[in-house]
Amino acid sequence: MTRPAVKASELALSYDGPAVLDGVDFSLDPGSSLCVLGPNGGGKTTLFRALIGELTPLHGSVAVDRRPAYVAQTERTRLDFPVSALDVALMGSLADGRWWLPARRRDRDSAGAALRRVGLGDQAHVRFGELSGGQRQRVLLARALVQDAAVLLLDEPLAGVDPASADRIAALFAELRNEGRTLLVSTHDVESARAFDRVLCLNHRQVAFGEPSAALTRTVLEQTYGDEIVVIEDDAAGGGVRAVTVQHHSHSH
């Protein structure tokens, strides 16, 4: 039996207080993809923080195959910090634990190759904060590539991203899965969840987990999003529902 890439068991999480996310219980095989859906403050980022080890479970447990890479929303990065795209990609080599030593030539080569892979080879020396939102997202993906993690956590990677970057990122997701990497992607876009192997719906608790076609029912979406669902219509062809949420991309826990 394959060892799961990510496994959460009866997981409850809190920030020095009562649980903000409870009853999370799922398992992912290596090379699979998971879409994490939920409203702002519903627990998506909280779950990711537990997966990278920043939060200790209130109860239950979480296990990840090696240390996962985390790709933040680029608005949460310091855009006035003087680093180039190459510098940021090169930070991925810190995962080897040699943080007190300068980066090696092979680390630089690896960072350059990662930037070329995300289509930013010619922007390597441009300041990170001067890139577009989509380009910055791709630089953070390049950092994850240099880190060479088996599991990647991506926090709303397509929010506010230009179409060219979105296409490049989607193609990269497919390549990464073909390489056997496991992707966990949080998003507000309910429709995009259908392209994933599994979907996890969170709203302070686990509302549903499973294949999108089975999990994304009207009841589940209503329990997940509450008032944020503004359009739900039957989709006769797909046998499920189509939903659009009203979103504001501000901070979510």
Place this chain on the structure above:
Amino acid sequence: MDLFDALLDPWRSGIERRALIEMALLGGFCGGLGFWVTTFRLSYPAESLAHGMLPGLVIAALAGVPLLLGGVAGVLVAATAIGLAGRDPRVGSDTATAVAVTGMLGLGGLLALAPDAPARLEELLFGNLLAISDSELLAAALLAALGGFALVALHRPLSAVALDPQGASSLGIQPTAVTLALLGMLAAALAVAVQGLGSLLVLAVLVAPAMAVRRHATSPAQGMSAAALTAIVAGIAGVYASDALDIAAGASVALALCLAALVGSALPARQAGRNGGALLRSRASQ
């Protein structure tokens, strides 16, 4: 020749030579450290610690023990007082810090102005670069050497945390540990630098050079180096000005550092770094 002579003159006096060397050592480390203090938005906590350490300095002066010991104890007590005050959720941490720091300053003043206390309050508040002893110079040299080494070693983790703390976590870098290391360096810098610049003026050497270079840095390493160089040059210029104009050395240095901050901030920032920045970076990486 007159200008050359004027430039060499302070180096001929042992007192001023020590002041110049002290400023070069302090500027080299504190300038570089200041780049991270401002990046991590720790200027206000740094100011609070600097002012809050006054009672420790006064007690050391009264007891006749080295000011460095008083400085270290003062920083620890101030950090504890500020930390405890900030824990009360009914008061904002800014307000609690302000009250705690004012209380510490008041306590320091009370002790220093007692009838039988030696008249050293002015020196503790504003520093006395011209009274730097050999042991204080040695402390500054050790700070510059060990602190400089720590800054170089921590440069990559500091960058990763500054850009994106959660991303750094996933790379195995603990943001809390990195921030604590930075605060540790800050405490050491304050404890040593306060001897020359005083509790009220010491912050200038930490924050002003970083402000001067903030908008012009193309990389963290360049920002650190430029801030260190600015601190050294402005600090030494301040000592020269004090000599030439016969004004207080600590205040003169602090004003020179703040003038550098103003000039640096007023200079136009370089254009988007696609060309100049790229050239600098590619040279740096060779």
